[in-house]
Amino acid sequence: MSYRALYRKYRPLTFEEVAGQTQIVQTLKNALKENKIAHAYLFAGPRGTGKTTMARLLAKALNCQNGFGHQCNKCESCIAINEGTHPDVIEIDAASNRGIDDIRDLISKIKYSPVLGKYKVYIIDEVHMMTTEAFNALLKTLEEPPANVVFILATTEPYKLMPTILSRVQRYDFDKVSDENILEKVKDILVKENVAFEEDALKEIISLADGGVRDTLSMVDQAIVYSDMNITMSSVEELFALTSKDDKLKLLLAIQNEDVAKLNVLLDGFVSRGVDIRRLTSDLLLMLKDLLIYKITKNADLIHYIRKEDCEKLLFKTKEINGFIDVLINLTNQFKTVNNPRSLFEISLLKMVSLSQQEQVEIVKPIVSVNKEPTKAVETSNTGLNIINNVDFSSTKEIVDDGHKIEFTNEDILNIMVQANKEHKNKLNQNKSVLDRLLTIPNVGKYVQVLKSSDAAIVSLNAIIYVSRFSDNVNKINLKENQIIFSKIHQAMLGHQVTIIALSFDKYQEMINKFKNLSQLSKLPAPHKIEIDTKLVQEESSTQKLAEELLK
Ligand SMILES: Nc1ncnc2c1ncn2[C@@H]1O[C@H](COP(=O)(O)OP(=O)(O)O)[C@@H](O)[C@H]1O
Ligand SMILES: [Mg+2]
Ligand SMILES: [Zn+2]
Incomplete structure (x- = not known):
């Protein structure tokens, strides 16, 4: 049996299986219930958050033979949509079929009634990539859409769309999916796939994917193969060249000890492992933020990124931590202008060392009488x-x-x-x-x-x-x-x-x-x-x- 990528295998088959996007799901369900179907929808949002998935779900709901609004996944229509063979549901990838001819072809067929179901559904992905001519042709159709035709336009870059398009569509903005929602989804899938995992390892992958479900599932796929069906923290760190929390703790401790030689050794190690310095910087920021929270509140429940024991080892004062955060935020901004961030990172670490030195300069306590020693x-x-x-x-x-x-x-x-x-x-x-x-x-x-x-x-x-x-x-x-x-x-x-x-x-x-x-x-x-x-x-x-x- 050929291997199917997890993200394909586990594309949600019903609205209920969609992670996050709850408002969109709810609004679409209500519209279906009240039979208020728009002629054109725009699904906008980051990649891998469910736009195409939702478009297919809507297409199924419009055409399901077991009842309008359903996604039974058993009827001829639902099965055809799931298999991508439905004659009335046409998916166009504007990134590859950009030409005016494709749109003309599409428009020429638009007047024919649906063959199998109630609605003809045109799903146009990455719609912002269409040529101007193609756009204009599409626009004409959107002005006077034939009955029983629904356009679903999807894009990751809605700001590139002309106002004339935007004004003719019902717009839905897809959010990044929350880490919690993704985690739930991934755990579900791994149980079904009989894959063992450490939850922290999954969390690490999810944080790398930054709210994208498809990216998460692709990385999980890689981790399954790399770690031989047992996804552990260390395998994830190796696979994605991540720094562990221990590595980062060592870095902060070296700063605390003003141990520049140690800093260099650590940094060399990171670079030879191909660690992403930008990511390391944002990890350090998360860690320092948590450390600051802990120093102020002494409440371990409020911190997620660093352990309480580690906070106790780091003796920086809140002012110093603030200074470090400033340095790293500055660094993050500077990253935009350089190709090789290593030397900038190195300088910032040294700045942090000198900041912590400044805080430790000896001073003389005020004494009232000069007779005291x-x-x-x-x-x-x-x-x-x-x-x-x-x-x-x-x-x-x-x-x-x-x-x-x-x-x-x-x-x-x-x-x-x-x-x-x-x-x-x-x-x-x-x-x-x-x-x-x-x-x-x-x-x-x-x-x-x-x-x-x-x-x-x-x-x-x-x-x-x-x-x-x-x-x-x-x-x-x-x-x-x-x-x-x-x-x-x-x-x-x-x-x-x-x-x-x-x-x-x-x-x-x-x-x-x-x-x-x-x-x-x-x-x-x-x-x-x-x-x-x-x-x-x-x-x-x-x-x-x-x-x-x-x-x-
Ligand atoms: N909100 C979501 N809930 C569950 N799975 C999702 C979600 N978004 C994306 N996925 C997963 O990622 C894959 C690709 O999603 P897709 O809908 O094509 O994303 P987009 O069109 O927004 O780039 C899906 O097959 C599914 O496995
Ligand atoms: Mg898509
Ligand atoms: Zn059905």
């Missing part, structure tokens, strides 16, 4: 974007160049200088990239610009002295009105608040000399709490407001 306060925490997101810049207004000056003495400056240390300065420099990100925030950018054109000369844990050759910068930094926002910017960089003051270059030189002299004399002040008042008191701000009002 600062090293004890060092801990791993979030900086960068994370902090930017946590700092509220919403109260920010335009930068002010006139207002209340922060007052500080030489003693205050020396106190900061004795507490200055390289470690703090390095930390600030490491997080300079935060400034570039803040540069684009409205109203914040101007403050950032001031800092970028000044030099953070002296950096202690709780205070930073900026030096600038521009008096305008010095002035802006030293205004109480601007202190809140400068402080917030530093919070974004360092994770805690600091006092910010500025010196002109000359003043700075003067203080450096003073510091040196005192140092030689061992007369530097002992470090003590920095008590520079940077707060704008309510009265001051209201007096200022009053002054502004009066000056208007």
Whole structure:
């Protein structure tokens, strides 16, 4: 016995056997019941979702000898339609019979009454492929269709049809069939075929087919042969060059461990197995989406693509996962423009590694008193974007160049200088990239610009002295009105608040000399709490407001 492809063998023989498309089935059944038959139908939708099947079912229902609307599959008419030999049901594939002659031929016969049944049914597949002349000939017929003729036009590309056609047909839009509906169908078929299977393996195939039943069944056919009547996950992965969930988990773990060498080994393995990088990317996105859901909800019922145990192994923070998702969505968009996605994919993985590194930069925890050992306060925490997101810049207004000056003495400056240390300065420099990100925030950018054109000369844990050759910068930094926002910017960089003051270059030189002299004399002040008042008191701000009002 010759082998028949599953999708042919299991073409639905009744409306009830159709998977999904429930609204279409219901509407057609109702129309048949009420005998409201249109002259022309358009079945539009993705391939392998049941358009041709539905067209044949409708043809059977119109002509069944065991009752109008039935599909008995036993009468002469039904059997002939199932076998493709019915004299009144004519299927034309516009993709191959495109010529005007074919349509003329068809039209010339249209006036003859049906031979066997009640209706002549013309099923024109891929109707958008017809030549313009053929189209126009068809259009004439659609304008004045003979009685007892039903046209069923099918297309995967309805937007290519002329409005003159669209306006003359009753249109039905076929959806992709849901994975659940397909799964049910496939399991049914495999039981009938005596094929063993792992349900996850079927799900994997179904997800590859993206809502197409025919594609699913074709792949199942291949899997039956490849896996010798037992469809397992590993056979499906091998056959379709898929990455397993374990592979993808390994990839994410390598990112977590910043193990670039391992990433390369994994990637080489994928490429040599012919893995589809685009698909791998979309799989990773699904996995990260689930991971994010799990991190937020801790509810394992809400995740499908990744196991709970695996979620526990991945220690990324939600912000990092968000960052990864951004990178991969970006990558997906870039895929459209390249032939070989491998190097783009590689770059994106490296980006993900560096994103997770950024999240782990050490920062100094704010401490109130300088007498505490600062090293004890060092801990791993979030900086960068994370902090930017946590700092509220919403109260920010335009930068002010006139207002209340922060007052500080030489003693205050020396106190900061004795507490200055390289470690703090390095930390600030490491997080300079935060400034570039803040540069684009409205109203914040101007403050950032001031800092970028000044030099953070002296950096202690709780205070930073900026030096600038521009008096305008010095002035802006030293205004109480601007202190809140400068402080917030530093919070974004360092994770805690600091006092910010500025010196002109000359003043700075003067203080450096003073510091040196005192140092030689061992007369530097002992470090003590920095008590520079940077707060704008309510009265001051209201007096200022009053002054502004009066000056208007
Ligand atoms: N909705 C569906 N329900 C059940 N089987 C389907 C469905 N859609 C497609 N199939 C299967 O795929 C095969 C091809 O379907 P077909 O109706 O020719 O798709 P289309 O015309 O939309 O490309 C059918 O023989 C059947 O086995
Ligand atoms: Mg078809
Ligand atoms: Zn019948």
